[in-house]
Amino acid sequence: MRKLLLDTNAFTRFLGGDEKTLAWLAQADVVHMSVFVLGELYAGFRAGAKDRQNRRLLNGFLDRPSVSVLQATKETAEIFGLVKDTLRKSGRPIPINDIWIAAHALETGSILLTYDSHFLGIPGLRLWDEVEP
Secondary structure (H helix, E strand, C coil), rough: EEEEECCCHHHHHHCCHHHHHHHHHHHHHEEEEEHHHHHHHHHHHHCCCCCCHHHHHHHHHHCCEEEECCCCCCHHHHHHHHHHHHHHHHHHCCCCCHHHHHHHHHHHHEECCCCCCHHHHHHEEEEEECCCC
8 A cells, every 4th residue: 555645845746736746646545644734734825825725725635535634643742752853863953843744654654745855864754756865
């Protein structure tokens, strides 16, 4: 079973019709959306001129049977703590929301679709092939 988790920038590219993102989504059995990604999207929608239109598109996406929204659990929090500590020790911190998103990907065993290279520094995190070091 191919499980994917969309980062905020991957969802934005999906909305823009990015062919590579669309192809990966078409091959997924399950697509996870972290509640932290949703928060980033809602903040971005409010800051833009197409809030209603973007919310409608997001809601349509979330209504798909293969899409699930991940809530934070105790396990997510434990993984978050491990990842944050690992990054601190390596001297390579990343934004807090991205640590939560990585924790969700690790918790579910999902491949993370992202265009952010800072995720490369997280041991055990599976990334799709579009992230460039």
